[in-house]
Amino acid sequence: MNDLLYLQDTFGISGVEFKELAPCYPVIYIVNGFSDACIALHGAHVMSFTPKSHEPLLWLSDAAIYREGKAIRGGIPICWPWFGDHPDNCLPAHGFARNQFWQLVSIVENIEKETVVTLTLSDSEMSRAIWPHKFTLEVTIAVGKSLSVSLKTVNKDEKPFSITSALHSYLNVGDIQKTEVFGLANVFYRDKLSNDQVFMQTGSLHFDRELDRIYGHSGDDEIRVSDSTNTREIVVGKSGSQSTVIWNPWIDKSSKMTDFEEGGYRHMLCVEAANTCDCNIVVEPGESHTLATIISEADKAL
Ligand code: TA6
Numbered sequence: 001m002n003d004l005l006y007l008q009d010t011f012g013i014s015g016v017e018f019k020e021l022a023p024c025y026p027v028i029y030i031v032n033g034f035s036d037a038c039i040a041l042h043g044a045h046v047m048s049f050t051p052k053s054h055e056p057l058l059w060l061s062d063a064a065i066y067r068e069g070k071a072i073r074g075g076i077p078i079c080w081p082w083f084g085d086h087p088d089n090c091l092p093a094h095g096f097a098r099n100q101f102w103q104l105v106s107i108v109e110n111i112e113k114e115t116v117v118t119l120t121l122s123d124s125e126m127s128r129a130i131w132p133h134k135f136t137l138e139v140t141i142a143v144g145k146s147l148s149v150s151l152k153t154v155n156k157d158e159k160p161f162s163i164t165s166a167l168h169s170y171l172n173v174g175d176i177q178k179t180e181v182f183g184l185a186n187v188f189y190r191d192k193l194s195n196d197q198v199f200m201q202t203g204s205l206h207f208d209r210e211l212d213r214i215y216g217h218s219g220d221d222e223i224r225v226s227d228s229t230n231t232r233e234i235v236v237g238k239s240g241s242q243s244t245v246i247w248n249p250w251i252d253k254s255s256k257m258t259d260f261e262e263g264g265y266r267h268m269l270c271v272e273a274a275n276t277c278d279c280n281i282v283v284e285p286g287e288s289h290t291l292a293t294i295i296s297e298a299d300k301a302l
Contacts, residue, residue, distance in 0.1 A: 021066040043098040044119040047075040049147040059172040059268035062261040071098040073259040083164040114144030133161040146296030155283040166274035174229025181205035189215040210250035217244040233298040238273035245272035
């Protein structure tokens with residue numbers, strides 16, 4: 001049910017407003033004591049997150065398309081039940097979860113005064129036709145001083161299934177050429193631009209061309225992004241994630257995407273909590289797996 005009146009009457013709480021970006025395309029606008037955020041029911045997609053009196057932490061394309069079946073360019077697309085291209089190229093890249101409307105379950109203020117939004121998606125005739133498994137997805141989004149997104153996969157089937165997935169976060173940076181990423185030194189990565197060859201990361205990452213890498217990253221380490229133009233450091237924490245994807249399309253690739261605003265590549269960097277082809281996750285019947293990311297701005301040194 002995407003009807004605005006129904007949504008406002010059923011789920012509206014203080015600081016929450018429902019609007020339509022297009023007919024029957026509702027989004028949730030949140031304003032609380034910590035930050036502002038916008039979440040689309042389509043794809044359970046966090047579109048924006050801006051801590052009070054700070055620059056937005058997420059990048060969102062001005063040319064994004066708000067139409068059922070098309071993933072929003074920017075924010076945090078949920079890539080599930082596969083990451084990347086599918087062997088059958090009739091099937092959408094990054095799975096189908098980001099291309100359809102989810103059901104809103106609840107919006108509450110927790111004890112920390114954060115606004116917590118829960119949405120769910122279950123298998124359907126359409127999904128079973130392309131991915132023959134019964135499942136429930138539940139995403140929980142906590143909007144506070146930081147933004148946390150937690151994606152829980154539940155196997156509702158009688159047989160195990162395996163997934164790859166990502167919380168494909170587009171971070172907002174002042175200038176990609178003045179941006180540096182720390183926390184991946186000495187980690188092996190697969191370079192998508194060099195026939196998936198494997199290399200070892202030495203030192204921090206800098207950006208002066210297209211970059212598309214999958215880092216084998218176990219544990220719950222933090223990635224720190226120095227956004228020097230905005231004199232800040234963006235911290236990306238994660239859990240339930242064995243790989244970290246770093247991507248910037250640069251000029252040529254971004255210019256080929258109609259929903260990627262011109263020059264947008266200069267102001268974005270994807271830092272994705274993921275489980276990709278090297279480490280797919282097997283979920284047993286009745287069992288679950290949770291992938292999560294937390295995005296925040298580091299407190300400035302006093
Ligand atoms: O996460 C990086 C990546 O897999 C890139 O290879 C590029 O395809 C990007 O995702 C965006 O994919 P999309 O289907 O959203 O255009």
